[in-house]
Amino acid sequence: MDNDSVATAYTTLDGEHVAELEIKRSRFITYLRRVESEPEARALISELRKKHFDARHHCSAFLLGPDRTAMRSNDDGEPSGTAGIPMLDALAKRETSAGRTDLSDVVAVVVRYFGGILLGAGGLVRAYSESVSSALDTAPLLRRQRLRILGINSDYAAVGRLENDLRAAGVRVLGTDYGPALATLRVGLNDEGSILTTFYDRLATLSAGASSAEDLGTEWVDAR
Known part of the structure; x- marks a missing residue:
């Protein structure tokens, strides 16, 4: 990592973590993994597309680096702005120790199995945001x-x-x-x-x- 980075410490995931929510009969399975590069983040996305080949969506978001210089998100077929961006916001705005918002080197993938009930744009935003936030509630974190x-x-x-x-x-x-x-x-x-x-x-x-x-x-x- 860049020695000229402004940050001298940040928070990341200690390994990986999985959590699941059911919202109006749709299953939202959230995978969190610590990564240090974009290829590592995309590797998890590819891995889960194969594992959950029968799921409707594999939405993703990740942020990288001590100063979070790389941030990406993908709606994967959900209406634009209803999945990837809410997931990224949940990662980026997560408060860690002492009220810091410094979570980084983390990828989140939410696998959705459609339950037959349309959630609407607002419902999708809430569902994807809540999926990542609730997974972070129980995820092991550490300081770097x-x-x-x-x-x-x-x-x-x-x-x-x-x-x-x-x-x-x-x-x-x-x-x-x-x-x-x-x-x-x-x-x-x-x-x-x-x-x-x-x-x-x-x-x-x-x-x-x-x-x-x-x-x-x-x-x-x-x-x-």
């Missing part, structure tokens, strides 16, 4: 964070104590690489300016100025 990865060089004699001190201070230690002359601790910090500044000050104190940190870039991790 963008970490700034730093490498800290230390001599072998001091690296164990430095690692223990960093862990005690709440720093996420990702591992230690041992070179011919020095050991390098890799740590991950929330990618925010104030946190980085505080860390550099703490490192200087813990190592008595003997260790410095090299910026190794960023990576996204699941915060469980």
Whole structure:
């Protein structure tokens, strides 16, 4: 994912989830899956067309990226604007932790088995929106964070104590690489300016100025 993204954290689905509603004898089966690319999202749609080959509609919506730079929806034969857009709205406007609307990297597919009763445009909008919203009510979610990865060089004699001190201070230690002359601790910090500044000050104190940190870039991790 793009390191220049404005977002430093967002919410996504923890795996996949299925839920079902019956509305005026029509069955609405909602599939949610965590995805990280448009081909992955479209793969679920294709998979469900084969699995539910006898269903009337396979409507879909997905949003991708920490800043939700990709958003797509499809009515799949339902009247224009009555399925895909309400589904996308349900995903995009979903409140997660602390009132955030930051759900992303999720595809929703609603498979509809027509029950013989026409719902009308308003009824369809409500049905598809409710199908996704109710599925999200019971879906497992998790936070993803963008970490700034730093490498800290230390001599072998001091690296164990430095690692223990960093862990005690709440720093996420990702591992230690041992070179011919020095050991390098890799740590991950929330990618925010104030946190980085505080860390550099703490490192200087813990190592008595003997260790410095090299910026190794960023990576996204699941915060469980």
